[in-house]
Amino acid sequence: MANVARARTPTHYTMNFSPIRIMWNDWPALASWVAMPITWAIHFGFPYLYGGDAALPLVLPVGVSVALIAVLLWRIKRVADLFARGVAVSGTVTDLMIAKDRGQLVFEFEAPGTRVRTWMPIHKTRDVLSLARGDRVDVLYDANAPRRAIVKRLFVATQQA
DSSP states (O other): OOOOOBOOOOOTTTTOBOHHHHHHHOHHHHHHHHHHHHHHHHHHHHHHHHOGGGOOOTHHHHHHHHHHHHHHHHHHHHHHHHHHHOEEEEEEEEEEEEETTEEEEEEEEEETTEEEEEEEEEEOOHHHHTOOTTOEEEEEEETTEEEEEEEGGGTBOOOOO
16 A cells, blocks of 8 residues: 555644653754753853852853753754644654664655655664664655654653553
């Protein structure tokens, strides 16, 4: 049976993503929110390590924090947009490359008129490690830019009992 791409209108079901799962499974999102407290710890700890004269200007951690928040919001918005307006198709995991605690999940799917092979940055989690080469996965992709895609199950909100 051929994959049939369908444009989806936003509904309560399609908007069912979890910002926490985005921050845990998406490497850039994870790095952004972990780096914020580290930035402030460095700011307040630096004078103690090197004396009071080595105090850093407050603009440094504020500026870095603003940039990190922007990256985090961009990653969450990217997934939210794909849940709201992405095209749902079935795809196949073609590779999972892990280096230390991060890596790339490579997958492919059929978009109208072409086979798309793309990847997404991931954090090494139980959910990510449960995927293997050849696994069938639900993919959400941008109809205007098919390489902009995600494996849906990594970001779906879990049901609370």
